[in-house]
Amino acid sequence: MRRFVIGRGRNFLNRSHQQNLLSSSSSHCQSRFLSSTSVIDSPSSSSMAPTSSPAITVDSLNPKVLKCEYAVRGEIVSIAQRLQQELQTNPGSHSFDEILYCNIGNPQSLGQQPITFFREVLALCDHPSILDRSETQGLFSADSIERAWQILDQIPGRATGAYSHSQGIKGLRDTIAAGIEARDGFPADPNDIFLTDGASPAVHMMMQLLIRSENDGILCPIPQYPLYSASIALHGGTLVPYYLDEATGWGLETSEVKKQLEAAKAKGITVRALVVINPGNPTGQVLAEENQRAIVEFCKKEGLVLLADEVYQENVYVPEKKFHSFKKVSRSMGYGEKDISLVSFQSVSKGYYGECGKRGGYMEVTGFSAEVREQIYKVASVNLCSNISGQILASLVMSPPKTLEDAFNSLEGITCNKAEGAMYLFPRIQLPEKAIKAAEAEKTVPDAFYCRRLLNATGIVLVPGSGFGQVSDRSPALGILGAPYCLKRTRFQRL
């Protein structure tokens, strides 16, 4: 048995360690399941001496674990926790009186309130027996109650406390696939969706599948989100960096990626995948569509899996930029299942909802063979399933309530411009000729006639469009409804 030293494997405490690593290259064991009848072909001549208590020292841990670093929860956070404790036990002991954790995107820890609709639905799904109670009507919105029923009907036996299908509840995956289709304009298959406890486990799952040894490399942007370096280290692979250019707004040049790929190949590294984080973490850029096309083309040409971290898809703040999923981009280039292996990661932790603590997310897996898919399914199944509340939330963020303008535009004879600000919509209603004639008979303008009839029939108070001097007499204006309906519009303010 050979022993060798991994030099400078800095651990969490930033100290050097020397580890004994058992070389596995010479044993061709048929099975790791060592029964009395199984054979180890090459038993080593000298076994490690049995350890004595304490059983485990840091030097005898998995060296991959020692090598892994995770900056966003590393030393700085440990110091912060100590300072917080000191402030608690000894107020005034520091020049500040509270710790603000800006080390990680965790909006609700900084006071952002959750979206009411999402939480109402979650609460109702947690405790469905109140759905039929009259008090519930007063406490929860009708929309939430209706959605909770819809979701419960999608869950076998309405059992929110049961393990689900390993990929997640089928009905929720249907909803998510429909949301992806609506977003991209290209088909999405619920069987491609794997619901996970946030995006991190999905990333780990793909790294676990792709990395065989340290000779396998994963191309990652630098600066990168430390999850990627941590996950690659834990799975024993090699991070192959490509650099984003700060001078050009953290631009991603495929020429740079190509250069790094070639350099890695020259060192004997088999590069298996390219990670792209769009919108960027921690750099905050949004990729242009043509840039995305070049990346897709590159991955296709080089036979790389494209791992698209798209958890910030709802976080776009400038009017001239728009999020395009890599799936949409590749499909719009005419590339389908046979052409490119693509995994898109999404999370409930980001966007306007910021539900980090709920640990919901999914990956959409396309362009892999049925055999590879079986393996992904198997790895997913070892942890049984992701948490059901997170699954429900993932379905909700991919199918939020329609905005009022969407609702108007889905009605026959009504059109409405997009709400861009303020609190109002000014829809246009195409009244039938008979209604216009009836208005004339009553010696009133048609829109006032309509508003009066609507009020008498439903109790809803509108202002006739003619009251605003609008040229057409067919477009009553109305104040927009409360927050749950304004999700899309309020998301920028909330973040």
Added chain:
Amino acid sequence: MRRFVIGRGRNFLNRSHQQNLLSSSSSHCQSRFLSSTSVIDSPSSSSMAPTSSPAITVDSLNPKVLKCEYAVRGEIVSIAQRLQQELQTNPGSHSFDEILYCNIGNPQSLGQQPITFFREVLALCDHPSILDRSETQGLFSADSIERAWQILDQIPGRATGAYSHSQGIKGLRDTIAAGIEARDGFPADPNDIFLTDGASPAVHMMMQLLIRSENDGILCPIPQYPLYSASIALHGGTLVPYYLDEATGWGLETSEVKKQLEAAKAKGITVRALVVINPGNPTGQVLAEENQRAIVEFCKKEGLVLLADEVYQENVYVPEKKFHSFKKVSRSMGYGEKDISLVSFQSVSKGYYGECGKRGGYMEVTGFSAEVREQIYKVASVNLCSNISGQILASLVMSPPKTLEDAFNSLEGITCNKAEGAMYLFPRIQLPEKAIKAAEAEKTVPDAFYCRRLLNATGIVLVPGSGFGQVSDRSPALGILGAPYCLKRTRFQRL
């Protein structure tokens, strides 16, 4: 670069595969983070040919993944899902009309209803803004409302949608540690608790820490829960089996464990840990305390980490058997932190609650050095935190509402025997001399006097104990309250 074939690595589809495995034994790279300045000492002379589209084939996946099997969600379940679909699209196509999934302990999928108290608290924590509303009093029990407030006060900023501390919310860990102390009669430290998305990720975490190569072995009971073989395979270690004896009720003999340990050592395996599942899965036995002592002694002597899967601790069905945690057993033997490395796994999925879909659980980690603990913390932090609903539920199952008898016995002047059956308690109330005198002045027996005063003051109807012929005149009897208070008593019927 050497190539060799792993023979008979059966994958999920039960087919043979031949994989190319890159040997890592000859490269001493200083860092897996391959920057332009980092050096690979031993670049191989021939790199793997770049793959072409499709990027990934099953033969180029991580061979550890291919080797992993997971019986409880394996081929049989896939067939079941197909049959279920066939029954749905073509009723009457089989000789049965529904599929019953008994492949895994998933009680709520088979119709077990969740415990109301737990679900009420979860719903209130999901949507805390209803806590102050008057309708909530009618919908939720006062106990649930009070507990939800308590829990929210333990969460920084009451933010149930924020990432928590990587080990879980400190206040919830305090509650769990107190629950462990009450269970065991020995101290428990909240800093030893790591909250996880069910017990499975905790098991993976320990395997990841302990397994360096296939020369590291983990002793596991056979029959075993397939999570262990799957996790060991995924982390590239060797499962060292010890056999439970069906003839003696699945007895666990340390002589058998010792024999297997020695056999593994002789084959060059460094055995790092012993897994014990108690109560047993899938075998259903409950270990005797003396048997547990022998196991503790064995682990201490051999320097093995004791991995105690104790997720069935509430599932004991015979009066002559009792669950003892391995922590309690080792502490009662006088062994402390310095003597034995012990990890206890607990889950919200089992017990009388069976909340599988909530993915809550924890591990209690004792007897490791501070440096090793830092590494465990780091691995936990890479996934940020477990889901908050699961965390809350884990705290609830370790601190369920007190039974009514406990509540009585905590009141001054009241004692009450344990409820063993039926629907009643018969507590004894020590009335003060003045009350007895006042009763005599009204020419009534003291317990009837008490019951009348209680009714007039509170509206609660009791039966005076004298009405049952009880010799003492100081013990009114009363009917017990509803289900949330009867948790402990009803758990056997519920399972």
